[in-house]
Amino acid sequence: MASTGYSTFFEDKIVFLTGATGNLGSCTLYKLITQLRVRRVYAFVRGSKNQALDKLKRKLAHKATSITDSGKVQFIVGDIHHPGWGVHSDELRLLQNEVSIVIHTAANLSLFDPIAECTKNNCTPVLELARMAATFEKTQSFVFVSSVYVNSFLPDGLVKEKLYLLEDSTGEEIDPELEHEEISRTGSSRFTKYFPWPYALSKYLAERLLLTRFSSLPILIVRSSTIGPAFHTPYPLFGDEESYPTQHVGKIYMRNPDASNVWHAPANSSSGTNVLDELPVDWASNVLLLHITMGTHGIVHASAGTYMKQTSNDALMDISHSGTTGIKKAIQWIAADSGPQCTLANAFVIGNRDWNFSCAKSACFKDIDGPLSTEVTQEQARAFNDRRYSALVEQIRLESMN
Numbered sequence: 001m002a003s004t005g006y007s008t009f010f011e012d013k014i015v016f017l018t019g020a021t022g023n024l025g026s027c028t029l030y031k032l033i034t035q036l037r038v039r040r041v042y043a044f045v046r047g048s049k050n051q052a053l054d055k056l057k058r059k060l061a062h063k064a065t066s067i068t069d070s071g072k073v074q075f076i077v078g079d080i081h082h083p084g085w086g087v088h089s090d091e092l093r094l095l096q097n098e099v100s101i102v103i104h105t106a107a108n109l110s111l112f113d114p115i116a117e118c119t120k121n122n123c124t125p126v127l128e129l130a131r132m133a134a135t136f137e138k139t140q141s142f143v144f145v146s147s148v149y150v151n152s153f154l155p156d157g158l159v160k161e162k163l164y165l166l167e168d169s170t171g172e173e174i175d176p177e178l179e180h181e182e183i184s185r186t187g188s189s190r191f192t193k194y195f196p197w198p199y200a201l202s203k204y205l206a207e208r209l210l211l212t213r214f215s216s217l218p219i220l221i222v223r224s225s226t227i228g229p230a231f232h233t234p235y236p237l238f239g240d241e242e243s244y245p246t247q248h249v250g251k252i253y254m255r256n257p258d259a260s261n262v263w264h265a266p267a268n269s270s271s272g273t274n275v276l277d278e279l280p281v282d283w284a285s286n287v288l289l290l291h292i293t294m295g296t297h298g299i300v301h302a303s304a305g306t307y308m309k310q311t312s313n314d315a316l317m318d319i320s321h322s323g324t325t326g327i328k329k330a331i332q333w334i335a336a337d338s339g340p341q342c343t344l345a346n347a348f349v350i351g352n353r354d355w356n357f358s359c360a361k362s363a364c365f366k367d368i369d370g371p372l373s374t375e376v377t378q379e380q381a382r383a384f385n386d387r388r389y390s391a392l393v394e395q396i397r398l399e400s401m402n
Contacts, residue, residue: 008316010038016099018044019106021055023239028285030234034066035371041073049075063234080125113198116187118202130214148223148357150204153194156354161299168397176208196349222288225303231280239319241327246278250319260344265333266354267305272312274354279307305359306374308381318385
């Protein structure tokens with residue numbers, strides 16, 4: 001499909017975008033303004049408009065003026081923890097009268113926060129936003145960016161783009177409404193232990209509650225995998241490193257490879273043959289925007305299947321071979337029952353899991369060209385990894401001089 005299939009879709013659309021100063025949100029904002037010629041974006045921000053502008057200028061650097069000078073962005077200031085998100089009544093009326101697409105990218109990515117905090121930040125606010133969107137007169141799509149790891153309670157293997165029911169050890173199925181109430185009341189959940197992080201459970205509950213409470217809304221849930229630096233948009237390697245897990249882990253490993261050398265191999269394997277699922281932030285944005293133009297509702301995955309699958313072995317080799325890392329030893333893969341793994345491996349829980357996140361609903365995008373293309377060759381992906389990890393080596397070198 002040529003880019004003409006989507007290039008004019010947003011020209012008459014007014015979008016309400018949350019998380020506009022985050023990595024995925026600002027990348028999506030940049031694409032909407034510069035590549036898709038959206039009519040207008042109401043960008044929800046915390047603090048003040050000036051603070052939001054400063055964040056965008058720092059994050060987007062020389063690309064920021066494309067947004068700030070466009071005349072197409074209007075900041076809406078509020079607080080996601082307040083009723084109606086604290087949006088002023090006049091601005092709420094604007095949203096109700098004009099917005100046709102809601103894109104909720106905002107999230108607190110502190111994976112290990114207590115479940116009460118994760119639910120407060122990642123579940124309850126999106127339910128309030130959906131309640132607000134139900135009053136919008138022109139809503140065509142309500143997009144919630146979730147995580148493929150909402151299903152991390154499943155065993156390794158194929159994970160489809162659908163809801164999976166969560167049961168406890170007795171076979172009792174979770175009741176999302178009761179669990180949400182229990183967390184609000186007690187600050188804990190008996191289901192937290194089935195997930196690598198409380199964050200994943202909070203996103204799971206958000207999905208379940210959204211789809212049951214707001215069944216009349218045109219909901220699109222985009223389950224993103226681990227997001228990494230931009231391939232090329234807004235510029236190569238764009239984004240805050242601390243928000244990119246694999247990048248952050250790579251930096252820790254490069255600093256002290258000997259201390260991070262022992263990893264548990266995936267089940268039924270003697271080394272890291274599992275897919276380390278990651279995609280660049282601009283790829284995640286492309287998948288999200290393409291599904292909006294297609295009118296997709298329901299659940300889709302934005303994972304390595306829409307980009308390029310890479311094993312843990314390959315990723316660690318790329319890190320070792322990029323620049324002059326000084327890494328001499330290969331990773332030692334051991335069976336999980338034969339001894340402890342390094343602290344870094346314990347923290348990077350997904351490093352030895354082997355889920356296969358289906359991207360069947362995005363298969364139709366493989367021949368799309370233009371700014372939302374998801375086409376990439378093995379050589380291009382390898383060159384990109386060399387650039388990103390070489391940049392990390394240089395960053396570590398400069399930090400060591402201070």
